[in-house]
Amino acid sequence: xxxxxxxxxxxxxxxxxxxxxxxxxxxxxxxxxxxxxxxxxxxxxxxxxxxxxxxxxxxxxxxxxxxxxxxxxxxxxxxxxxxxxxxxxxxxxxxxxxxxxxxxxxxxxxxxxxxxxxxxxxxxxxxxxxxxxxxxxxxxxxxxxxxxxxxxxxxxxxxxxxxxxxxxxxxxxxxxxxxxxxxxxxxxxxxxxxxxxxxxxxxxxxxxxxxxxxxxxxxxxxxxxxxxxxxxxxxxxxxxxxxxxxxxxxxxxxxxxxxxxxxxxxxxxxxxxxxxxxxxxxxxxx
Amino acid sequence: xxxxxxxxxxxxxxxxxxxxxxxxxxxxxxxxxxxxxxxxxxxxxxxxxxxxxxxxxxxxxxxxxxxxxxxxxxxxxxxxxxxxxxxxxxxxxxxxxxxxxxxxxxxxxxxxxxxxxxxxxxxxxxxxxxxxxxxxxxxxxxxxxxxxxxxxxxxxx
Numbered sequence: 168x169x170x171x172x173x174x175x176x177x178x179x180x181x182x183x184x185x186x187x188x189x190x191x192x193x194x195x196x197x198x199x200x201x202x203x204x205x206x207x208x209x210x211x212x213x214x215x216x217x218x219x220x221x222x223x224x225x226x227x228x229x230x231x232x233x234x235x236x237x238x239x240x241x242x243x244x245x246x247x248x249x250x251x252x253x254x255x256x257x258x259x260x261x262x263x264x265x266x267x268x269x270x271x272x273x274x275x276x277x278x279x280x281x282x283x284x285x286x287x288x289x290x291x292x293x294x295x296x297x298x299x300x301x302x303x304x305x306x307x308x309x310x311x312x313x314x315x316x317x318x319x320x321x322x323x324x325x326x327x328x329x330x331x332x333x334x335x336x337x338x339x340x341x342x343x344x345x346x347x348x349x350x351x352x353x354x355x356x357x358x359x360x361x362x363x364x365x366x367x368x369x370x371x372x373x374x375x376x377x378x379x380x381x382x383x384x385x386x387x388x389x390x391x392x393x394x395x396x397x398x399x400x401x402x403x404x405x406x407x408x409x410x411x412x413x414x415x416x417x418x419x420x421x422x423x424x425x426x427x428x429x430x431x432x433x434x435x436x437x438x439x440x441x442x443x444x445x446x447x448x449x450x451x452x453x
Numbered sequence: 454x455x456x457x458x459x460x461x462x463x464x465x466x467x468x469x470x471x472x473x474x475x476x477x478x479x480x481x482x483x484x485x486x487x488x489x490x491x492x493x494x495x496x497x498x499x500x501x502x503x504x505x506x507x508x509x510x511x512x513x514x515x516x517x518x519x520x521x522x523x524x525x526x527x528x529x530x531x532x533x534x535x536x537x538x539x540x541x542x543x544x545x546x547x548x549x550x551x552x553x554x555x556x557x558x559x560x561x562x563x564x565x566x567x568x569x570x571x572x573x574x575x576x577x578x579x580x581x582x583x584x585x586x587x588x589x590x591x592x593x594x595x596x597x598x599x600x601x602x603x604x605x606x607x608x609x610x
Contacts, residue, residue, distance in 0.1 A: 168473040170456065170519045193517070200476065200515045201496045213473060215520060241509055265585020266563065267500055270509035271516070353584040354498070 172215040176222075176301045176330055179214055184303050184326045187212045192328050194222075194237045195271035197264065198280040214328070221330050222275075225249065233299065233331040236275025244269070253334055254449060255343030255362055255442075259290035262347050265354060275329045281315045284357040288315065289379035289387050290345040293362035296334050302327035312379070315386045340374070341366040342449035346442045347381075348434050350425060357382040358426040361414070361438035363446040365397065371452040373397045378410070378443070383418040383435050390417050390439070402447045410443055411436035460521040462487070463531025471518040478502045478513035480521075481528060489529035489558045493587070500586035503559040503566075504528050510566040512585075529558035532565060541565055541603045550599035552590035560586050564600045572608055576601060 169187075173179040183190055191199055191210035194217070202208040216222040222235040225246055232249060240260045243249060250257050256274075263272050263286050277287045278298065291311040298314060300307050303326055311332075314321050323329060343364035349355035360381035366374045378393035392413045400406040420431040455470040462485065469484045476495075481487045481504070493499035495514045502513040505527040532539045541564050544550070551557045560583065567574060567582045574582070579600050580593075588596060 169454070170473040170517065172519075172522075193520075195515075196517065196520075197497055197515050200517070203474070204495055204514075213517070215517075217520070239509065264497065265500065266510050266566070266582050267503055267512045267585045268497055268515075270506070270511040353581065 168209070168211060168213065170213045170215065172218045174218050176219055179216060179219060179328060180301050180303060180326065182212070182214055183328060190214060190325060192216060192279065194273045194276040194279075195239055195268075196276075197268050197272045198276060216328065216330075219330070226331075228333070230336055232334045232336065234274055234334065235331050236279075236298075236329045237273055238275075240269040240272050240274075241266075243274070248337065249334070252337035253290075253294055253343055255345040255364065255446065256287065256290045256294050256296070256334065259345035259347070259360070259362065260287045262286045262345075274332050278311065278314055278332070279321055279323060279329055281317075281319050281321045283315070283318050283385055283387070284360070284382040285315075285387075286345070286347055286357055286360055286381065289360050289362035289381040290343065291332065291334075292379035292387055292389060293345075293364040293377045294334060294343050295364070295377060296332055298329045299331045299333060300327050301330050306330075308333070312387065312389055318385055338366070340368060340450055342446050342451075344442045344445035344449060346438045346445070348438060356425065359383055359420075359431055359434045359438055361435065361442045363393075363439065363442040365402070365443070365446045365450050365452075367447065367450045367452045371401050371447075373400050373402060373447075373452075376443075378414070378439060380414060380417065380435055380439065383420040383431055385419070388417045388419075390414055397443070401452065402443055407440045407443055411440045414439035456519050458519060458522050460524055460526060462526045463528060469518070473517065473519055475518045476514050477504070477506075477516040477518045477521055477526070480518040481513060481526075487528050487530050491555050491558060493555065493559075498585075498587070499556070499559075500563060500583075501556050501559040503562040503586065505562060505566055510563055527562075529562055532561060539565065540607055541568070541600070544599045544603045544606070545596075548595055548599035548602060550591065550595040556586060556588040556590075560588065560596055564603070567600070568604055568607065572604055574601075574604060
């Protein structure tokens with residue numbers, strides 16, 4: 168097993184473009200090392216991206232933030248402007264694992280590990296985040312919802328890697344929220360995760376919305392009907408009940424020890440409703 | 454193929470040879486004889502191998518040893534100042550915040566990282582911060598009390 172630590176994006180792409188059988192990108196390593204240790208996966212090459220400046224910084228890019236794919240959760244939770252702009256994304260990331268895991272785990276890794284239950288992914292989808300992907304033909308930008316294609320499978324090619332995540336700056340009237348249900352209070356995998364982002368005007372009327380669910384289908388789900396249900400309303404009870412119904416209709420979950428199909432579907436509606444209320448309050452609606 | 458790594462452990466320069474597969478915990482324990490960091494689960498769940506890497510609390514079992522090049526590592530062995538125990542260590546003994554002791558180095562390092570960030574944590578904050586450290590003996594209460602007692606004591610100084 169060969170370890171490489173490129174200093175630039177192009178060096179990394181060059182390493183990835185050589186024909187090594189099994190290459191793994193190492194960001195925080197909190198999934199990769201567990202997979203290696205359990206014998207589930209043994210890469211021939213490990214490419215550590217934590218010496219690449221673009222992948223290890225939170226950069227101000229004019230209208231947006233670029234969060235390096237190697238930036239740990241603990242660092243995100245200390246970033247005042249990011250918390251102000253995207254409280255839902257930050258709380259979703261912060262729910263992943265323990266303090267020790269937060270010292271290493273990253274948004275980029277959570278995305279590329281491609282788990283259906285990844286906490287930060289629905290939140291990034293609701294926030295309309297994108298990721299910057301480097302490959303042999305230069306950079307491309309992809310919407311987060313187009314990255315995870317099946318459990319453990321992503322649309323990132325073998326010779327590409329996610330350099331950073333792009334999130335918009337703070338905007339008055341816009342806020343997000345993420346809620347997760349687990350059987351205990353800490354340290355477990357989502358039974359359901361619900362992320363809601365709303366944009367409201369000064370009167371509290373919804374102008375736009377995006378809702379995404381995790382752990383209820385093979386990949387994260389976008390509730391396509393959410394904008395038409397929410398736009399033009401003040402997120403009153405009747406509207407939220409319609410949203411909960413749409414959330415339940417979008418579920419296609421598994422049955423496992425954490426929750427049955429029926430239970431996950433039911434909880435998805437409850438969490439979506441609650442997350443929508445929190446996002447609406449944070450946006451200044453009341 | 455072994456890689457030569459130069460790093461800093463508890464303020465002292467250190468070097469070692471390692472295979473890519475080896476974790477930092479493997480090297481600390483088996484090569485550097487720093488056996489205070491314990492191996493519990495090897496999957497980042499139990500916190501017995503907690504160390505501070507460049508100022509961040511992490512599990513040494515989830516760090517590759519090759520990643521340590523040029524980094525700053527703090528382990529339980531560096532917590533006491535010579536013969537003088539850290540206030541957390543003194544209070545863990547005084548408050549009987551341990552029984553079998555396997556989880557204790559991890560708890561001490563994690564609690565030290567918390568108090569360096571926040572010397573006035575609430576009980577809830579302490580419990581959440583230490584949620585990644587498992588103890589099957591104490592029932593946690595004495596550990597939490599001891600961390601809170603230490604924080605209070607350190608605030609008074």
